[in-house]
Amino acid sequence: MQTSRLLELFSLEGKVALVTGASGDIGRALAQGLAAAGATVALSGRSPEKLERTRAAIADAGGTAAVFPADLSEPEAPAALAERVAQQMGRIDVLVNCAGMNRRQPIAEVTAANYAAIMDANLRSAYFLSQAALPHLIAQGGGKIINIGSLTVAVGLADVSVYGMTKSALAQLTKTMAVEWAQHNIQVNCLCPGFIATELTVPLFANQRRRAWILERTPLGRPGTPDDLVGMAIFLASRASDFMTGQTVFVDGGFTAGSMW
Numbered sequence: 001m002q003t004s005r006l007l008e009l010f011s012l013e014g015k016v017a018l019v020t021g022a023s024g025d026i027g028r029a030l031a032q033g034l035a036a037a038g039a040t041v042a043l044s045g046r047s048p049e050k051l052e053r054t055r056a057a058i059a060d061a062g063g064t065a066a067v068f069p070a071d072l073s074e075p076e077a078p079a080a081l082a083e084r085v086a087q088q089m090g091r092i093d094v095l096v097n098c099a100g101m102n103r104r105q106p107i108a109e110v111t112a113a114n115y116a117a118i119m120d121a122n123l124r125s126a127y128f129l130s131q132a133a134l135p136h137l138i139a140q141g142g143g144k145i146i147n148i149g150s151l152t153v154a155v156g157l158a159d160v161s162v163y164g165m166t167k168s169a170l171a172q173l174t175k176t177m178a179v180e181w182a183q184h185n186i187q188v189n190c191l192c193p194g195f196i197a198t199e200l201t202v203p204l205f206a207n208q209r210r211r212a213w214i215l216e217r218t219p220l221g222r223p224g225t226p227d228d229l230v231g232m233a234i235f236l237a238s239r240a241s242d243f244m245t246g247q248t249v250f251v252d253g254g255f256t257a258g259s260m261w
Contacts, residue, residue, distance in 0.1 A: 009240040013038035016089045017237060018082075020072060020129065021098030023047040025198035026148070028054045029226030030096055030233045035063030037234045039094065042085045044068045072099050072125035073117065082132035092136040094237045097126035097170075098148040102163040102200075115162050122166035123173075130177060134186075142185025146236045147174050149192035153248060154256045167192070171248045178246030187245040189236050194252025196224040219254030 017034045021027035023045030035041045035058045043051045043065050051067040058065040066088060070081045086092055100122040103114050130145055137143035152164035153171045174190040181188065195214045197205060205211045205223060215221055232251050235241050250256045 010234055010238045011038050012094070012234070012238055015039045015093040015237075016042065016085070016091050017094035017096065018042040018044065018068075018085050018092055018133065019096040019098060020044045020070075020081075020125070021100060021148070022054055023050040024098070024200070026193065026196060026226045026229060027096075027098040029230055030098060031065065032058055032061070032063075033227075033230030033234055034094070034096075034237055035065055036061065037238065039063075039237070040089060041065040042068050042089055042092075044070050044072075044081055044085075045099070046071050072129060073120040078125055078129035079132040082129060082136065086136045091140055092133050092143065093140050094144045094146070095130060095133045095137070096146045096148065096233065096237075097129060099125050100148070100166070102160060104159045105161075106159055107161045110162060118162040119166060122163065123169050126170060127173060130188075134181070134184075137181075137186050138184045142187075144237050144241070145174075145177065145186065145188040146233060147171070147188070147190045149174075149190045149248060151192055151194050151250060151252050151255055153190070153192050154250065174248065175246045182245060187236075187241060189241070189244060189246070190248040191229065191232055191236060192248060192250045192252065193229055194218065194224050194250065194255045196226060196228070198226060214255075217255055218252070219257065222253065224251065224253055 017039040019027055019031040022031045022043040031041045031043055043054055045051050048069045055065045055067050070077050072078055147170050149171050150167040153168050171190045174188050177188040229251050
């Protein structure tokens, strides 16, 4: 295979990628990575200020992005977001469902309100945004959906029961979407990060006991960074993954593969 042909497989030139959760560190890194690969990126999240900073960073790097603030936990927000992006950007080729939240609590202390909030943010939003994006993907002759999961898809961790449920459900939803929408040339895969150093995980890694526990169980011996996820995201968003669908892929430093002992 010629080098030019290989590069074309991973190019996102001419594509529009909608990235939710782009206010957060992981969503921002994925958005910047997709833009670097040539995509025009629709940035969605709850913080207009953070989205604007990401848009500016993409522009400074020579890319193109637009800001679409939204709280996808609101019932009508997913459909409205898909319509706004399609109208303003002209199309949707790639959807990255990265919006989400977590509230660490033991099962005995989880309230109905917290349960509902996490379910809405992590699962319902991805379900109905994917549904709303479907006709726009079909209109382009196919497309890609990347659901952002978690290593809690594979392992149980204390104090994150509802979060783990939503991510496991998202991995299962990935399979069903892949089967139902294959007829439309839409590939759907689930990207599961391991323990990633972000603004939200600062307290986790500041706890020396937990940090040691994580590193001891991560064969590569370090926390991940948001940039560690970018290569897989570009692969899953590009033609290079055209024959891959319904899969759950862990980018976790080997955490789910096993531990040193």
